[in-house]
Amino acid sequence: MDAKDILGLPKTPLPITQEKKPRPQKDSQRKPDGISREVYALTGGLAPLMPSIDASQLKRRPPSDEKITWQWLPFTSSARKDNLQLYHWVRVVNGVPPTGDYSFAKYNKSVDVIKYTDEEYEKYLTDPMWTKEETDQLFDLCERFDLRFIVIADRFPTFRTVEELKDRYYSVSRAILIARAPSPGEVAGHPLVKEPYNVSQETERKRALSMVLSQTKQQERKDAEVLAEAKRIAESRMAAQGAEEPDLPVTSDIVPESVERAIGHGDTISPSSVQVPSAAVAPSTSIMADNASTLTSLRMLRVYLRTYALEQMVQAASSSAGLRTIKRVEQTLQDLGVNLKPKVPTKAVCAEHLELRKEILTLLNLQKQLQYKEAEGSSFRDGSYGDMPGTPKRSHRAVDQDRTFVPDAISFGGERAGKREQKRKGPGRVSETPSSPAHKRPRKMKASDL
Amino acid sequence: MGKPEDTEKKKKLKDVEISVPIVYGNAAFWLGKKASEYQSHKWTVYVRGATNEDLSVVVKRAVFQLHSSFNNPTRVVESAPFELSESGWGEFEIAITLYFHNDVCEKPLNLYHHLKLYPEDESGPMSIKKPVVVEFYNEIVFTEPSESFLTRVQNYPAVTFPRLPAGFTLTSSAPIEDESKRKRGDTKDHPLNQWFLNFSEADELLQLAAARQQVQAHIAKLRRQISVIDGQNQQFKSSSDQ
Numbered sequence: 149m150d151a152k153d154i155l156g157l158p159k160t161p162l163p164i165t166q167e168k169k170p171r172p173q174k175d176s177q178r179k180p181d182g183i184s185r186e187v188y189a190l191t192g193g194l195a196p197l198m199p200s201i202d203a204s205q206l207k208r209r210p211p212s213d214e215k216i217t218w219q220w221l222p223f224t225s226s227a228r229k230d231n232l233q234l235y236h237w238v239r240v241v242n243g244v245p246p247t248g249d250y251s252f253a254k255y256n257k258s259v260d261v262i263k264y265t266d267e268e269y270e271k272y273l274t275d276p277m278w279t280k281e282e283t284d285q286l287f288d289l290c291e292r293f294d295l296r297f298i299v300i301a302d303r304f305p306t307f308r309t310v311e312e313l314k315d316r317y318y319s320v321s322r323a324i325l326i327a328r329a330p331s332p333g334e335v336a337g338h339p340l341v342k343e344p345y346n347v348s349q350e351t352e353r354k355r356a357l358s359m360v361l362s363q364t365k366q367q368e369r370k371d372a373e374v375l376a377e378a379k380r381i382a383e384s385r386m387a388a389q390g391a392e393e394p395d396l397p398v399t400s401d402i403v404p405e406s407v408e409r410a411i412g413h414g415d416t417i418s419p420s421s422v423q424v425p426s427a428a429v430a431p432s433t434s435i436m437a438d439n440a441s442t443l444t445s446l447r448m449l450r451v452y453l454r455t456y457a458l459e460q461m462v463q464a465a466s467s468s469a470g471l472r473t474i475k476r477v478e479q480t481l482q483d484l485g486v487n488l489k490p491k492v493p494t495k496a497v498c499a500e501h502l503e504l505r506k507e508i509l510t511l512l513n514l515q516k517q518l519q520y521k522e523a524e525g526s527s528f529r530d531g532s533y534g535d536m537p538g539t540p541k542r543s544h545r546a547v548d549q550d551r552t553f554v555p556d557a558i559s560f561g562g563e564r565a566g567k568r569e570q571k572r573k574g575p576g577r578v579s580e581t582p583s584s585p586a587h588k589r590p591r592k593m594k595a596s597d598l
Numbered sequence: 599m600g601k602p603e604d605t606e607k608k609k610k611l612k613d614v615e616i617s618v619p620i621v622y623g624n625a626a627f628w629l630g631k632k633a634s635e636y637q638s639h640k641w642t643v644y645v646r647g648a649t650n651e652d653l654s655v656v657v658k659r660a661v662f663q664l665h666s667s668f669n670n671p672t673r674v675v676e677s678a679p680f681e682l683s684e685s686g687w688g689e690f691e692i693a694i695t696l697y698f699h700n701d702v703c704e705k706p707l708n709l710y711h712h713l714k715l716y717p718e719d720e721s722g723p724m725s726i727k728k729p730v731v732v733e734f735y736n737e738i739v740f741t742e743p744s745e746s747f748l749t750r751v752q753n754y755p756a757v758t759f760p761r762l763p764a765g766f767t768l769t770s771s772a773p774i775e776d777e778s779k780r781k782r783g784d785t786k787d788h789p790l791n792q793w794f795l796n797f798s799e800a801d802e803l804l805q806l807a808a809a810r811q812q813v814q815a816h817i818a819k820l821r822r823q824i825s826v827i828d829g830q831n832q833q834f835k836s837s838s839d840q
Contacts, residue, residue, distance in 0.1 A: 449705075449741070450704075450705055452739055452741075453737070454738075457739065481809075484813075485809070486805055491735065492801075492802050493736060494619070495617065497802050500810070503810065504810050511813055514821065515820060517824055518820055521824060521828060524831055525830055529834065
């Protein structure tokens with residue numbers, strides 16, 4: 149109501165009699181007691197499902213037996229070393245000011261940066277790339293800025309990369325730790341000792357990261373493709389190797405590293421990263437890789453049922469297909485009068501069944517291709533993209549004489565022998581093949597049907 | 599028969615598989631007047647060779663896991679025919695675990711069968727004489743069979759013997775156990791034999807071959823159409839470039 153006022157809109161265009169209705173509603177909506185209406189409206193004007201703060205509590209907080217005053221008092225903080233005295237408002241209860249340190253002093257944490265003596269420097273810490281002066285400066289900055297290396301790198305007098313600074317700092321600290329320790333065993337557990345800073349790895353890692361960050365969309369896609377391909381090939385190789393020795397975890401670790409390096413090299417893929425082929429790999433090799441890995445994993449089972457093997461092979465063959473495509477394959481099988489799961493699954497029958505499924509997939513892919521190309525053609529012709537294939541305009545072209553109507557679900561007239569209790573999805577699907585090219589395609593087919 | 603020969607027998611062959619065609623399922627008889635609330639049917643669940651040959655050449659024992667409401671729901675059958683008869687009123691899933699002889703395979707294989715007592719057509723009359731029979735065909739595939747396994751099963755019709763790789767010969771198997779012992783394991787004279795279903799791969803193969811032909815013809819047609827359209831689109835592209 150206020151909003152409309154502000155906007156200058158008329159309240160309601162309804163006649164006066166209707167105005168009486170909203171009023172009692174408005175009263176009951178005024179839920180809050182204890183806070184003002186405006187404040188309540190800030191929360192959205194509706195009562196929350198779970199009251200976070202009890203609305204009655206909001207007004208009645210201070211107990212009446214205490215006498216509260218607020219005073220402008222000085223304070224010091226233990227976090228400061230200079231005894232600076234500042235003033236702030238303090239809640240005084242019954243004339244007694246609060247005790248204790250400044251409440252934020254506890255957040256003043258700092259890093260324990262190691263301090264070495266000159267002797268120690270001479271003995272353990274000398275380095276051809278670093279003067280003592282530089283090292284001292286580094287450590288001073290480290291302490292001042294709590295190991296914020298970006299800042300330290302910025303303030304460092306001579307130019308040094310962040311990785312160089314880190315390297316120097318960590319190796320000095322590590323050397324000192326080991327030198328000061330009574331026995332090497334005692335510090336062996338210390339993280340600095342266990343996992344020393346690896347400059348080259350870090351430089352490489354950051355370079356790779358920045359490359360990934362600055363990739364264009366196209367490069368991203370290409371990389372995703374290459375990764376998927378590498379994974380498939382690695383898996384098939386892994387399965388082949390695994391048949392001889394079960395060494396799976398090792399190989400799976402190797403793959404991400406080599407693939408990472410592939411990303412680092414951008415478009416050119418160096419021959420040293422073993423398993424990554426060039427980006428343009430024919431899709432058939434990936435299907436064959438799937439098949440090969442399925443066969444290997446079946447062989448590893450030692451004993452299995454023929455139907456199980458068929459299921460696995462079917463899955464492998466349809467791995468690149470979406471759920472909708474798989475349903476279409478099954479519908480086509482039904483239309484052809486073929487059992488979705490063979491009744492007599494012998495080796496020969498299963499092989500034939502698998503081949504049939506693959507051929508149907510090819511068929512569906514070709515249909516899609518044809519659709520796209522026709523859409524392309526019509527956009528060229530008419531100069532507009534909105535045309536759906538199959539509109540009557542197209543019937544006048546010579547092309548259509550060769551083209552028969554290819555419906556969404558392939559209807560094979562006459563093949564009804566095998567169907568006994570098969571459920572049909574819809575009456576339109578199993579119609580006879582119409583020959584008139586002007587016939588509109590069934591609505592189910594969309595250009596976006598991937 | 600010294601040691602080197604034993605290790606040879608343990609040698610396994612890659613890309614060679616042995617398959618055993620089986621049929622498993624159940625036959626259930628309605629007890630009619632003798633039926634009570636908890637025992638309305640008498641049923642038998644079984645695993646048999648697809649051609650009714652004896653499976654014990656391969657299968658050591660079969661374990662049928664019944665519904666927990668049965669006494670001793672885990673029923674072990676140590677010899678062929680691998681079947682189990684019971685009476686009851688309910689349909690449930692039975693897990694059948696087949697354990698094979700040591701030289702065949704060390705891992706057992708699980709089959710699952712949903713017990714069927716009531717006929718598909720619920721409206722029809724139930725007969726005491728004619729059982730409700732549900733069977734499924736399947737094949738147990740053994741990969742990389744050991745030589746001893748191959749040798750042993752050479753002459754057993756229950757097993758589909760593979761073609762061996764060239765140059766590979768088997769020693770002749772031990773003499774087949776005496777006829778009478780073998781006879782008992784097969785199901786050729788089984789009382790339920792008349793109800794067993796026939797599974798012929800020929801029909802299915804024909805169906806599949808016909809389907810494949812149709813699909814292939816369609817594919818060829820589509821390919822032709824695509825190449826025509828490709829040609830057209832090429833023309834458009836070059837004309838628009840001008």
